[in-house]
Amino acid sequence: MAEKISFWQRxxxxxxxxxxxxxxxxxxxxxxxxxxxxxFYEELEEVLIMGDIGVRTTETILDDLRDAVKKEHIKEPSExxxxxxxxxxxxxSLGEAAFEFENKTSVVLVIGVNGVGKTTTIGKxxxxxxxxxxxxxxxxxxxxxAAASDQLKEWANRASVDFVGGPEGSDPAAVVYDAxxxxxxxGIDVLLVDTAGRxxxxxxxxxxxxxxxxxxxxxxxxxxxxxLIVLDGTTGQNALVQAKEFSDVTDISGIVLTKLDxxxxxxxxxxxxxxxxLPVKYIGVGETIDDLxxxxxxxxxxxxxxxxx
Amino acid sequence: MAFDSLSEKLQGVxxxxxxxxxxxxxxxxxxxxxxxxxxxxxxxxxxxxxxxTNTVTEKALGSDVMNGLNPGQMVIKxxxxxxxxxxxxxxxxxxxxxxxxxTTIMMVGLQGAGKTTTTAKLAGKVKKRGKKPLLVACxxxxxxxxxxxxxxxKKQEVEVFSLGDKEKPVKIAKEAMDYAKKNGFDVVIFDTAGRxxxxxxxxxxxxxxxxxINILNTILVVDAMTGQDAVNVSSTFDEKIxxxxxxxxxxxxDTRGGAALSxxxxxxxxxxxxxxxxxxxxxxxxxxxRMASRILGMGDVLSLIEKxxxxxxxxxxxxLSKKVKKASFDFNDYLTSMEQMKKLGGLSSxxxxxxxxxxxxxxxxxxxxxxxxxxxxxxxxxxxxPAERENPKLLNPSRKHRIAAGxxxxxxxxxxxxxxxxxxxxxxxxxxxxxxKGRRGMRFPF
Numbered sequence: 001m002a003e004k005i006s007f008w009q010r011x012x013x014x015x016x017x018x019x020x021x022x023x024x025x026x027x028x029x030x031x032x033x034x035x036x037x038x039x040f041y042e043e044l045e046e047v048l049i050m051g052d053i054g055v056r057t058t059e060t061i062l063d064d065l066r067d068a069v070k071k072e073h074i075k076e077p078s079e080x081x082x083x084x085x086x087x088x089x090x091x092x093s094l095g096e097a098a099f100e101f102e103n104k105t106s107v108v109l110v111i112g113v114n115g116v117g118k119t120t121t122i123g124k125x126x127x128x129x130x131x132x133x134x135x136x137x138x139x140x141x142x143x144x145x146a147a148a149s150d151q152l153k154e155w156a157n158r159a160s161v162d163f164v165g166g167p168e169g170s171d172p173a174a175v176v177y178d179a180x181x182x183x184x185x186x187g188i189d190v191l192l193v194d195t196a197g198r199x200x201x202x203x204x205x206x207x208x209x210x211x212x213x214x215x216x217x218x219x220x221x222x223x224x225x226x227x228l229i230v231l232d233g234t235t236g237q238n239a240l241v242q243a244k245e246f247s248d249v250t251d252i253s254g255i256v257l258t259k260l261d262x263x264x265x266x267x268x269x270x271x272x273x274x275x276x277x278l279p280v281k282y283i284g285v286g287e288t289i290d291d292l293x294x295x296x297x298x299x300x301x302x303x304x305x306x307x308x309x
Numbered sequence: 310m311a312f313d314s315l316s317e318k319l320q321g322v323x324x325x326x327x328x329x330x331x332x333x334x335x336x337x338x339x340x341x342x343x344x345x346x347x348x349x350x351x352x353x354x355x356x357x358x359x360x361x362t363n364t365v366t367e368k369a370l371g372s373d374v375m376n377g378l379n380p381g382q383m384v385i386k387x388x389x390x391x392x393x394x395x396x397x398x399x400x401x402x403x404x405x406x407x408x409x410x411x412t413t414i415m416m417v418g419l420q421g422a423g424k425t426t427t428t429a430k431l432a433g434k435v436k437k438r439g440k441k442p443l444l445v446a447c448x449x450x451x452x453x454x455x456x457x458x459x460x461x462x463k464k465q466e467v468e469v470f471s472l473g474d475k476e477k478p479v480k481i482a483k484e485a486m487d488y489a490k491k492n493g494f495d496v497v498i499f500d501t502a503g504r505x506x507x508x509x510x511x512x513x514x515x516x517x518x519x520x521x522i523n524i525l526n527t528i529l530v531v532d533a534m535t536g537q538d539a540v541n542v543s544s545t546f547d548e549k550i551x552x553x554x555x556x557x558x559x560x561x562x563d564t565r566g567g568a569a570l571s572x573x574x575x576x577x578x579x580x581x582x583x584x585x586x587x588x589x590x591x592x593x594x595x596x597x598x599r600m601a602s603r604i605l606g607m608g609d610v611l612s613l614i615e616k617x618x619x620x621x622x623x624x625x626x627x628x629l630s631k632k633v634k635k636a637s638f639d640f641n642d643y644l645t646s647m648e649q650m651k652k653l654g655g656l657s658s659x660x661x662x663x664x665x666x667x668x669x670x671x672x673x674x675x676x677x678x679x680x681x682x683x684x685x686x687x688x689x690x691x692x693x694x695p696a697e698r699e700n701p702k703l704l705n706p707s708r709k710h711r712i713a714a715g716x717x718x719x720x721x722x723x724x725x726x727x728x729x730x731x732x733x734x735x736x737x738x739x740x741x742x743x744x745x746k747g748r749r750g751m752r753f754p755f
Contacts, residue, residue: 046355052536055349114559114587115421115532144587146460147453154452168460199562232421236352236536238564259420262505263545264538287420287450 030081036069040077051267054237057274061087085301088270092297094279098254099294102129104224107180107191107216111209111250112230113242114197117258117284119148121230122194123155124284124292130159134189139179140165141172141212142196152194159289162186172196173211180219191223200245210249228281230256231272234264243272254281257295261285337369344388353567354540357395357574365391395570396597401554401579403435404525405496411489412440412496413522417515417550418530419542420503423558425454427530427584428500429461430592431556434582435496442467443494445485447518448502449474458500464589468494478502482518499524506545515550527552528581531568533560539568540575547576557595558584573597638734640698644690688716689726701730 029047033040041062048058061084068074068083101108108125112118122138129136138156140163142148149165156163164182166175176193183191195212198205216225227250231239246252257280260266269280280295341362348358368387406412414431416424428444435442444462446469448454455471462469470485482499489497499518504511519527529543529552546552555576557569560583569580585591690698692715697703704712704727713720 049349050355050537052352052538055346113534113562115423117421145457146464147456150456151451151453199559201562232532232534234419234536234538234542235532235534236539236564236568237350238352238534238562239536241564262419262538263507263541264536268536 030077033077036074036077036080041066044080048267051265052236052271053267054240054271057271060274089297089301091273092270092280092295092301094281094295094297098279098281101190101224101226102132102134105189105222106224106226107183107193107220108226108228109193109195109213109216109250110228110230110256111195111246111252112197113199113232114145116197116230116232116235117256118142118197118230119152119155119194120287121228121256121258121282121284121292122152122192123159124289125282126156126161126192127159127289128292129190130161135187137162137164137179137183137186137188137191139163139175139191139193141175141179142194143168143170143172143175144196148194148196162188172208173215176212176215177219180216184220191220200242206245206249209246213250225251226254227252228254228256229278230258231268233257233260233266233268233283234262235268237268237271239268240271240275243276243278247276247278252278254279256280256282256284256292258284261291334370337366341366341369348567348570351567352534352536352539352564352571354537354571354575357540357571360574361391361395392570393598395574397573397579398598399579400594400596401581402594403431403528403581404553406525410523410525411486411494412526413486413499413524414496414526414528415499415501415515415518415524416528416530416556417501417546417552418503419505419532420451422503422530422532423584424448424503424530425457425500426461426587426589427556427558427582427592428458428498429465429467430584430589431582432462432467432496432498433465433589434592435498436465436467440496441494442496442498443485443489443492444469445482445497445499446471447478447481447499449476449478449481450502454500454502461589478514479517479521482522486522506542506549512549519550526554529555529578531555531557531572533557533566533568533583534562534564535568540571543572543576543578547578552576552578554579554581556580556582556584556592561585561591639701640690640693640730643730644687644698685716685718685722686726688718689713689723692716701727 029040029043033043044065045058045062048061049055053061064087065080065083069080074080074083110118110122119142126136126138136159138152138161140149140152142152143166146168149168153163153165162182164175164179166172166178172195179191179193182188193212193216195209196205198209200206213227216223229243229246229252231242235242243252243255255269255272255278257266257269260283266283272278273280280300282292283295283300284292344365345358345362348361349355353361365387368391403412403414416428416431418424425448432442432444444458444467446455446458448458455474459469459471470481470488472481472484478501485497485499488494501515501518502511504515506512518524527550529546531539531543535542543552543555555569555572555578557566557572557580560566560569572578573580580595580597583593583595585593689712692712693704697708697712709723709727710720713723716723
């Protein structure tokens, strides 16, 4: 547990500046107001929107809060805080099967737009799985970005796991084909597939992704499938569109939320959970291998709402 | 309708206003509530939105509107003016050194904003101006960052200076300057590692480069998709190391790019360029006033013309734009412009800059011209007689059968293409109206 505590401390440290503002406004709202009135709701709306939770989800949350206030005869603004925390926690909680891929022979496809931290995430995941005694292989199917393959290879070396790649400009589906067969031959437990960053509105690139997806389905039907979309924690409402468009091409099973060590609040995760029902499975708060952790709803929401972690 | 673009949204709002004729106080309020929602969904910072809607409300409720003959026009005008006010109206460029002084540019930003790619793109721009740029690899932390810069530098035919990843960035920067002086480089662009604005040590590193080298331009590279936090990031970078300008990347996505608006509003620093795609040529001069009018759905026709002029010869551009305006576009034009369009980044990229085209229409058109199908389309057109190419109306079923056989394709594919062609043409027919009534004269479509 020691590592876990330090991780959450790091998250809290990372979020401090943000959190200070956030908590300050939260405190101001929950303790400053004596009545639950329209001004109270308006202030609350501002704080939630500033956290990137988004207009729509904020409205949903506030509507639920209004209902609860009416039904449960909540009189004190401070009681609203408990209600909000519990509601968001409940929404964000992961089911028991969330990390099933770790126990099976699996292929983890990692997708996302440019610059969100896909390659770094794969490097970290590989390191973690390897440390847990798994046989891991990474496939560099990003054949587009200059030196992406070198970057992944470097991560593979650091984690001492197998690496399969192809030359710049080659067909990514072919790389995946090679990787799948190599993984089968070598008895690999988890094959992690890195893909090129693509803007979700580029049709050709999205077609290419679906080709990669089909290659895995066809060549490795017995493998347990996990498709993780990596989202930059600093991204605003466009992350919703990204998740939606990507889910049209592949079955996304979870979200990796990166770069939460800055001042962004990652509230977009709450919006995505609420609107698309996609769970956050990992969050990243830094650049070392230890800085990627399984998502824990209680700790995440607490880190956002409480002054002391 | 969950993911309408800001321009679609605002167009929707104002269409309702229009149908009501005379504008009342509550109309202004309803409209501005929608504007507020749309801006927030576009990730414009909450405080900026608040300030913006207050200003517009104040102005809209003033006597001008009440006395005006067409109140709807006034609201759009005010919203547009305020957007332009926020974005600034002047085009700003890199500051070049005078009297033989080397122009120094330092690229800074968060991880994954697109610094390395943008650095190489910028070098290409600078080179086109007849300068001799040197790229300096100061990102010693991210694996393979140096290789990425070297590969992109090579593509742009620009030299990259690197001391590997074992030396301190300050030392690399200093030696790069000596190297530049000795070898006659007049622009030096430093690619630095991505860093968090709250990482004191890493921010000190940038400050120390600035202390040792006279940096003329510190450029913050920002992802256009950044959320509410864009304001914190840009103001912290500005406070700690001082920035002179901003480059917004990934604007070719479908993000509404509210971050650009927020950054400008909060830091007051100009946005110089916008990254519009993955090709190294896809870096465009940023026109703040046009960005504002694009947000309002008036399109960015001027940008299109400029882009066309730079990439294809002038005559062809004029011809094409005339054809588009008159909608006298036939299969010959389609064929000859296919090559040019490829240079321009595809038809969808052109249409994206036109007013009044929404994403679903875009998707339709894009479906017609995606790369693989281009070859088929070429085959179809080449299988037509000259008369058919000039007059698409000639195409009857028997002619289509002949064409399909000639192109080695299924008749269904020929039908699909012809249908899509006609749809595109219909859209082009609508465009001249919008273009005519748009920008300059500020005459509105009602």
